[in-house]
Amino acid sequence: MRRGVRVAAPVAVAVFFVGVSFGVVARPLMGQVAPIVMSMVVFAGSAQFAAVAVLADGGSALAAIAAGILLNARFVPMGIAVASFLPGGKLRALEGQAVVDASFAIANRGGGRFDRDLLLGATLAQYPAWALGTLVGVLAGDELGDPRALGLDAIFPAFFFILLVDELRARKAATAAALAATVALLLTPIAPPGVPVLAAGLVALLGLRAR
Amino acid sequence: MTETWAVIAVLTLATVAIKASGPLVLGGRELSSRAVAVIGLLAPALLAALVVVETFASESDLTIDARAAGVAAAGGSYAATGSPTVAIASAALAAGGLRALS
Numbered sequence: 001m002r003r004g005v006r007v008a009a010p011v012a013v014a015v016f017f018v019g020v021s022f023g024v025v026a027r028p029l030m031g032q033v034a035p036i037v038m039s040m041v042v043f044a045g046s047a048q049f050a051a052v053a054v055l056a057d058g059g060s061a062l063a064a065i066a067a068g069i070l071l072n073a074r075f076v077p078m079g080i081a082v083a084s085f086l087p088g089g090k091l092r093a094l095e096g097q098a099v100v101d102a103s104f105a106i107a108n109r110g111g112g113r114f115d116r117d118l119l120l121g122a123t124l125a126q127y128p129a130w131a132l133g134t135l136v137g138v139l140a141g142d143e144l145g146d147p148r149a150l151g152l153d154a155i156f157p158a159f160f161f162i163l164l165v166d167e168l169r170a171r172k173a174a175t176a177a178a179l180a181a182t183v184a185l186l187l188t189p190i191a192p193p194g195v196p197v198l199a200a201g202l203v204a205l206l207g208l209r210a211r
Numbered sequence: 212m213t214e215t216w217a218v219i220a221v222l223t224l225a226t227v228a229i230k231a232s233g234p235l236v237l238g239g240r241e242l243s244s245r246a247v248a249v250i251g252l253l254a255p256a257l258l259a260a261l262v263v264v265e266t267f268a269s270e271s272d273l274t275i276d277a278r279a280a281g282v283a284a285a286g287g288s289y290a291a292t293g294s295p296t297v298a299i300a301s302a303a304l305a306a307g308g309l310r311a312l313s
Contacts, residue, residue: 010299030215041223051218061214061221068222072229074257079233081253084242086234096234097227105258112251151307154281157265158302161282162289164258176252177259184260188268196268200260207248 004106004121011102012125014155016133017147018045023137026052032138039134043127044100047071050193070194077201078104085114098123105160110167179203281306
């Protein structure tokens, strides 16, 4: 598990600063306590930002929940992918909670295999960073600097990209990745946030055709 | 304020259920070779989609901005050094540097 923590450490730094910006954005709308609680129990950056954005625009609670769920829906296919590598019984549902984008990417060993230790360790590094970042954002405001000015928003796609790159030597994986990227780009202007990535996951059904 | 807490509570329960669903339904089951083939393509498909969305999406527009430069810098330095940490640092430097200049 220590390996996962170590691999995820640079990402955890970025997660911390994005957590700070979530605290800054959420505080005027939700007060001091709610953003911190939300980061601790929801623990999903894009869904939290989306839900808060809906509320800030005067949207209903229902609309905010729907926006958040749509963004988190990608954790269904991710959970399906890692399922066989988690322990038996009820513990499996608990360990499935460790699935977040960066941990999924880190734990991916290619060819459909996942490393459970890396998954848990990577999330162990990010969880306190996210919660603590939110706390700092709520209390200190944006004095720590804008994550965009620091280039930290580029860290996530860059990290996923280099973790994906080795797998693209396999032809089937490369085809699936190229198609999925195309689907996601085509859907971005027309579908609500969350749907492009979810729909791109359906490209994996190409596997049915194989052999 | 009650609205805020309702959003937090429902979103928490939904997220827990979403993340538990795959492991609960599939875990421990003997999978057919076709199912394994599909599952094997989930990671490259989802990661590729995350890369392009987080690089090029700005709300519902597609843009080429400093993030794209950051990802390109990461790709280049990863190819040169093989170090993820160096690659990530180059991404932040390139994106942050470009924004500081513009």
